[in-house]
């Protein structure tokens with residue numbers, strides 16, 4: 468099976484509980500420490516076997532192979548990747564059956580992560596996630612005062628729309644935002660808007 472590591476927790480000694488978005492679902496496994504095991508880290512894509520046993524409630528992770536990407540040697544890209552992927556655990560941890568959507572989303576983002584500013588890719592992926600979960604707010608009513616927004620759209624956590632004056636945050640240009648929502652593309656957003664939206668994503672998916 469293949470998947471992306473979205474959380475690692477050390478338990479006793481060097482053993483770890485590893486949570487993975489796999490091709491089919493969210494999977495939690497136990498990894499015993501072994502000197503000959505290849506090191507694994509947050510955000511890695513791995514191939515692995517899950518071995519169930521009667522002794523333990525969570526399957527044991529075996530035969531781990533790291534499936535690297537070319538950009539993983541670039542400190543800035545791996546740092547932003549880990550920051551992004553870590554957000555998926557609090558978001559999905561109570562979901563029973565997540566299907567293949569999240570794996571495909573991460574796979575597609577990882578394939579393109581080397582090509583441009585990765586924060587743009589994270590934002591574009593996040594719009595697809597909101598759409599998939601039925602949480603993309605195209606209607607422009609302010610989260611705070613409930614009145615319509617005609618210009619200067621700001622976005623707060625979960626990309627809820629708000630007046631710039633109500634949220635006191637940088638506004639996003641209307642054309643750039645509608646292009647983003649329709650085409651999953653940040654083409655018409657400038658770097659300040661990207662930094663603002665990246666900041667919002669980091670408040671939680």
Ligand SMILES: [Zn+2]
Pocket residue numbers: 609610611612613614629630633
């Ligand atoms: Zn308002």
